[in-house]
């Protein structure tokens with residue numbers, strides 16, 4: 001937020017000061033196409049800038065929250081740690097961590113991601129987004145190269161968790177990226193985009209947060 005650039009009595013909903021700034025952070029370099037896609041989708045809703053950062057020790061940090069009996073990372077504890085180590089951010093600044101581990105929350109067998117509702121920090125766990133994770137378990141019905149399928153799933157989960165940081169709850173529209181995914185098949189069935197209703201809610205969240 002740059003308060004001195006806000007002119008008194010401005011009526012513009014989308015002046016420079018409410019540019020959404022998303023930072024995708026991973027322990028591996030993320031592809032440019034992913035950044036461009038996320039930026040394009042969000043830019044149709046609100047002015048958005050997406051950047052990437054590599055955090056070399058992110059995987060080791062995540063593994064500190066590993067439950068050895070389950071072989072999974074405790075998503076809530078990791079989120080809490082990342083929240084505390086990040087420090088205060090403006091509502092329009094979102095940090096999305098992309099980590100190649102399997103994770104859970106105490107009431108669920110696994111999670112694809114976790115986010116602070118109306119907050120700044122989100123995490124996407126990619127282990128179960130990988131087609132090879134499910135080989136022999138769930139029949140592969142999508143005729144797409146595995147790398148492409150993985151990338152599409154990653155786009156969807158990043159947009160989904162970002163949506164929660166923008167105050168969106170789960171959407172009943174099964175095609176909407178904000179619909180809840182119980183299985184990887186649900187992830188594949190939804191589109192990598194927000195429905196009109198969720199798009200409007202993002203605009204409203206950002207507009208309300210201005211005041």
Ligand SMILES: [Zn+2]
Pocket residue numbers: 160164170180
């Ligand atoms: Zn969700």
Ligand SMILES: [Zn+2]
Pocket residue numbers: 171172173176177178179194195196197198199
């Ligand atoms: Zn929706």
